[in-house]
Amino acid sequence: MPENPTTVEPTETGKQTGPAAHDARGVPIVLSELTKTYPGQAKPAVDAVSMEIPAGEIVVLVGPSGCGKTTTMRMVNRLIEPTSGTITIGGDDVTHLDDVQLRRRIGYVIQQIGLIPHLSIAQNVALVPKLLKWDKARIRSRVDEMLTTVGLDPDDYRDRYPRQLSGGQQQRVGVARALAADPPIMLMDEPFGAVDPITRSRLQDEFLSLQQQLGKTIVFVTHDFDEALKLGDRIAVLREGSKIAQYDTPEQILAHPADEFVESFIGEGAALKRLNFERVDSLPLQDDSVQTRETVDVSSTLHAALDLMVGKGLRQVTVARDGRPVGMVRVDDILDRVNRPAEDPTA
Amino acid sequence: MSVETPVQPDTETPTQDETLAVDFKSSHRRNVLAWRDLVTPALVALVLVGLYVDISRRDLDTIESNVLNRESLTDATLQHIYVSVSIAVLVMLVAVPAGILVTRRRTRRLAPAVLAVANVGQAAPSLGLLALVGIYAIGFWPVVLILTAYSALSVLRNTIVGLEGVDRGVLDAARGMGMSAAAVLMRVELPLAVPVIGAGARTALVLAVGTVPLGYALDAGGLGLPLFGAIKTNRPVVTFTIAVMIAALALLMDWAAGILQRAATPKGIR
Ligand SMILES: Nc1ncnc2c1ncn2[C@@H]1O[C@H](COP(=O)(O)OP(=O)(O)OP(=O)(O)O)[C@@H](O)[C@H]1O
Ligand SMILES: [Mg+2]
Numbered sequence: 001m002p003e004n005p006t007t008v009e010p011t012e013t014g015k016q017t018g019p020a021a022h023d024a025r026g027v028p029i030v031l032s033e034l035t036k037t038y039p040g041q042a043k044p045a046v047d048a049v050s051m052e053i054p055a056g057e058i059v060v061l062v063g064p065s066g067c068g069k070t071t072t073m074r075m076v077n078r079l080i081e082p083t084s085g086t087i088t089i090g091g092d093d094v095t096h097l098d099d100v101q102l103r104r105r106i107g108y109v110i111q112q113i114g115l116i117p118h119l120s121i122a123q124n125v126a127l128v129p130k131l132l133k134w135d136k137a138r139i140r141s142r143v144d145e146m147l148t149t150v151g152l153d154p155d156d157y158r159d160r161y162p163r164q165l166s167g168g169q170q171q172r173v174g175v176a177r178a179l180a181a182d183p184p185i186m187l188m189d190e191p192f193g194a195v196d197p198i199t200r201s202r203l204q205d206e207f208l209s210l211q212q213q214l215g216k217t218i219v220f221v222t223h224d225f226d227e228a229l230k231l232g233d234r235i236a237v238l239r240e241g242s243k244i245a246q247y248d249t250p251e252q253i254l255a256h257p258a259d260e261f262v263e264s265f266i267g268e269g270a271a272l273k274r275l276n277f278e279r280v281d282s283l284p285l286q287d288d289s290v291q292t293r294e295t296v297d298v299s300s301t302l303h304a305a306l307d308l309m310v311g312k313g314l315r316q317v318t319v320a321r322d323g324r325p326v327g328m329v330r331v332d333d334i335l336d337r338v339n340r341p342a343e344d345p346t347a
Numbered sequence: 348m349s350v351e352t353p354v355q356p357d358t359e360t361p362t363q364d365e366t367l368a369v370d371f372k373s374s375h376r377r378n379v380l381a382w383r384d385l386v387t388p389a390l391v392a393l394v395l396v397g398l399y400v401d402i403s404r405r406d407l408d409t410i411e412s413n414v415l416n417r418e419s420l421t422d423a424t425l426q427h428i429y430v431s432v433s434i435a436v437l438v439m440l441v442a443v444p445a446g447i448l449v450t451r452r453r454t455r456r457l458a459p460a461v462l463a464v465a466n467v468g469q470a471a472p473s474l475g476l477l478a479l480v481g482i483y484a485i486g487f488w489p490v491v492l493i494l495t496a497y498s499a500l501s502v503l504r505n506t507i508v509g510l511e512g513v514d515r516g517v518l519d520a521a522r523g524m525g526m527s528a529a530a531v532l533m534r535v536e537l538p539l540a541v542p543v544i545g546a547g548a549r550t551a552l553v554l555a556v557g558t559v560p561l562g563y564a565l566d567a568g569g570l571g572l573p574l575f576g577a578i579k580t581n582r583p584v585v586t587f588t589i590a591v592m593i594a595a596l597a598l599l600m601d602w603a604a605g606i607l608q609r610a611a612t613p614k615g616i617r
Contacts, residue, residue, distance in 0.1 A: 079523055104525035112516025114523075118538050118613030127524050161615035177524070187523075 026056035026217035027090035027184045029076060034085035036071050045071045047241035048085065056215040060228040062265070063238030063245075069221040072242045073187050076219065077106045089185065104128055107178030107186035107216070111193040113170050115162035121147070121173055122158040128181040146176040151206060168199040175207070179214070186218045192227070204230055225265055229254070229273060237262050251277045271338045275303035280319050283337060285327030292328070295320045306334050379610045387602040391595045398591055405584065414573045414585050420592070426568030427559055427596060430491060434555040435604075437495045438502050439548055445499075446506025446544075447532065458507075465503045468496035474561050481565045490562035497558060498551040505547025509540030538613045545608030552604050556597040570596075 031051045037044040046068045053059045061069045074080040076087055078099040087094045094102060115124050125143045134142070144154040150172040162170055171191060178186060192200045192207075208231060211218065222228055228235045229250045237245045237253065239261055246258035254274045257263045266273070281298040295318040296305045309317055309331055316330040402415060413419070442465070449458040473493060480489045513536050521535045522528075537544075563571030570589050577585035609617065 077523060079519070100525050100527050102525075103523055106523075108520065108523035110516060110520060110523070112514070112519070114514070114516040114518075114520025116517055116521060116535055117514075118615035120615065127526075131525055131530075163615070174520075 026215050028055045029053040029185065029217060029219070030088045031072070031076075032086050032088075034072070034075060034087060035083050036068075036075060036080060037083045044083070044241055046075070046082075047243055049242045049244065051236060051244065051247065053217060053219060054234075055217050057233040058211060058218040058220055058231055060220045060222060060232035060235045061238055061242075062222055062225055062228040062235055063242070064240070065223060067238050067240050068242030069223075069238060070189055072238075073189055073219055073221050076185075076187055077103045077108060079103075104131055104181060105183050105185070107181075107183040107188075109174050109178045109186065109188040109191040111190040113167075113174040113194070115170055115173055115177070117162050119161075120158065121152075121160050121162065121165070122154075124162065124173060125177045125180050127177060128183075132181055134181075142180060146180050147173075149179070149210065150176045152176070168195045168203065171195055171203060175210075184217060186216045188218060189221045190223070191220075193222070193224075200227075207231070225267060226273075229276065237265055272303065272306075275306060275334065275338065276301050278302045278337065280305050280329055283329055283333050285319055286316070286330060286333070287327060290316070290328065291325065292316060292318045294318070295325065296329070297321070298326065302334050302337065305329055306331070379606065384602075384606060387598060391598055394591065395595055398588060402584070402588060407584075410580055411582055411585055414577065414582075415588060419573070423568070423570045423573055424592065424596065427556070427570045427593075428600070430487065430559050430562075430567055430569050431552060431555040431596075431600065433487075433491050434494045434498065434559070435548060435552040437491060438499050438551045438555075441495065442499045442502035442547075442551075443506050443544065446503050446510065447537075450507055450510045451528075462503070465500040469498070469500040471496075473497045473558055477562050477565060485565045485567075487567050490559070490565050490567035494555055494558050494562065498554040501550040501554065502544065502547040505543050505550075506540065509543030509547075510536050512543065513539045539616065541612045542608065542616070545604070545611065549601050549604045549608065553597050553601050556593065556600055560593060 030053070031049055034046060034049045035044050036046040049072060051059075061072060063069055071080060075082050076089070076094070078094060082095075115121075116127075119127075122140075122143045125146050126139045129139045129142055143158065147154040147157055152169060152172055157165070157169070157173075162173070165173065171194070174191065178188075192203050195203065204227065220228075220231055222231075232250055234247065234249055235253055236247045237258075239245050245265075246253055246262045248256075251274065253262065254266060254270050254277070257266060257270075263270075278301065279298065280296055280300050280302060283302070292314060294308055294312055294314060296308060298319055298321045305317060309315065315332075316328050318325045319327045319329055407415060445461050445465075448454050449461050476493050477490065480493060517535065517539070518531065521531045526534070559567070559569045560571030560574050562569070563575045566572075570593050574586065574589040574593070577583075577589060
């Protein structure tokens with residue numbers, strides 16, 4: 001997903017730097033040799049995991065059911081105590097911090113949402129600010145601000161109870177509640193797992209644009225690899241015991257899967273999926289002497305451009321910037337790119 | 348969407364031009380009281396009035412009229428209520444904390460022992476126990492204590508069920524937000540368990556109303572003494588009247604407790 005050329009700076013291992021990375025509000029999380037063995041079990045659920053989660057990035061943990069994603073994540077806010085190993089947040093070892101205080105600084109969103117049924121929507125969102133003893137006026141305006149942020153009209157929703165909301169609306173409130181006290185870190189465990197695909201896709205889009213502004217450090221758990229591709233600045237593909245099979249940017253994982261396990265996780269259509277990470281203007285544009293009926297914007301993905309051509313039975317489409325044609329892209333150019341991926345996407 | 352009506356906190360004044368938004372408001376601010384709440388007291392009143400009319404037409408002998416007069420019946424009824432409510436309150440004070448204790452992670456191990464004690468309390472023959480204790484001690488407290496042991500199980504069991512029935516996701520989120528264990532208990536678990544705990548409390552109260560008469564020999568007061576007196580002296584009219592009164596009392600107390608329970612249930616889950 002190369003950014004606008006002016007903002008892209010090449011970094012080590014082709015790491016993507018969105019605007020998020022420049023925001024100071026997120027703090028890095030470092031797991032080292034983190035292990036959890038549940039009592040009475042022979043094999044550890046999380047087995048000596050070491051991982052660095054850079055400030056301001058979305059890191060997605062993806063892996064098969066039961067591989068230890070949730071366990072790994074819940075050790076970060078100490079809902080589960082590690083058997084051994086350490087976690088530091090912004091350099092501080094979390095085991096040296098008061099666990100209750102720690103959790104107030106970490107946003108937490110789960111699949112079951114967990115809105116408190118007897119509290120109104122406003123009271124749910126106000127939960128952590130209240131625990132942090134914000135004054136009333138500040139809490140009230142913050143609640144309204146957060147509801148607006150997640151696309152719910154405060155006047156309409158403030159006084160409702162959770163059961164009076166649809167699943168998707170509840171999930172929005174869940175996100176608003178987690179963000180209310182402006183924590184530098186968010187832990188999200190399959191937050192969009194329980195809603196229909198269309199709502200999920202919309203929640204994902206909104207979540208991404210929200211993160212553009214907020215720049216939180218986010219650990220996001222899913223077992224949907226496409227969701228991981230869409231949301232992750234980096235993806236950690238985990239196998240049993242939370243062991244890291246590959247930890248890299250989505251583009252790199254698609255282009256160079258570390259092994260068969262990762263390949264099997266990517267599933268069919270890796271080549272097509274890769275086209276989602278390249279924009280039309282990353283191709284050399286053909287001259288625009290021939291005008292076609294259909295146009296794509298320069299910021300469209302190659303995937304979208306190809307989809308349009310396949311759908312309309314075209315061999316080429318006009319590329320436009322701000323509505324004005326600047327050139328043309330041909331099917332062959334895209335096929336070339338699929339078979340010979342750009343060596344360095346940031347070059 | 349919304350209607351420009353002046354805001355009137357805590358009152359409901361449905362207007363003709365109600366929109367969906369206003370409808371929503373009234374639906375989630377369901378009142379504690381409803382029309383159907385009048386059914387039980389109305390039926391009970393009907394029965395009692397019928398009974399009263401019937402008795403006032405009869406010629407009562409001295410023994411009968413000694414019992415069946417307004418003063419002594421009111422006295423006995425009030426005492427009965429007092430003893431029963433005392434038992435119910437004591438049951439709550441003992442069984443709810445016990446239920447909380449055995450649902451905490453650290454003290455979960457105590458559950459079998461606590462439940463066993465409560466089971467013994469209920470299984471022990473209360474009448475025999477009352478007679479036995481009556482040899483050594485009489486009055487209010489022996490009766491209240493024995494009957495508390497007898498009816499504690501229902502509240503204990505419901506407290507456990509109520510607390511364990513709280514959605515795991517809700518607890519996980521509450522803890523994950525940074526609520527302390529005590530805050531989760533007081534502000535999430537107990538409020539959400541109110542309906543179930545309340546149902547147990549109502550059972551305990553009804554049990555108490557029905558078993559307090561068994562303590563007549565211990566002189567704790569209530570409708571037990573006139574009831575068993577009438578049985579001994581073979582006065583079926585009195586026996587019948589008192590028995591109906593005890594039943595009516597049980598119904599009314601359950602009814603009142605039901606309303607109390609609803610009032611204590613948080614709005615969002617009512
Ligand atoms: N409280 C627990 N006690 C004992 N074992 C547990 C506990 N929680 C999880 N486990 C086990 O630890 C392993 C990892 O569980 P975890 O919930 O972390 O998996 P996951 O990757 O989140 O799976 P899913 O995608 O299904 O949510 C599983 O084998 C699970 O059975
Ligand atoms: Mg999980």
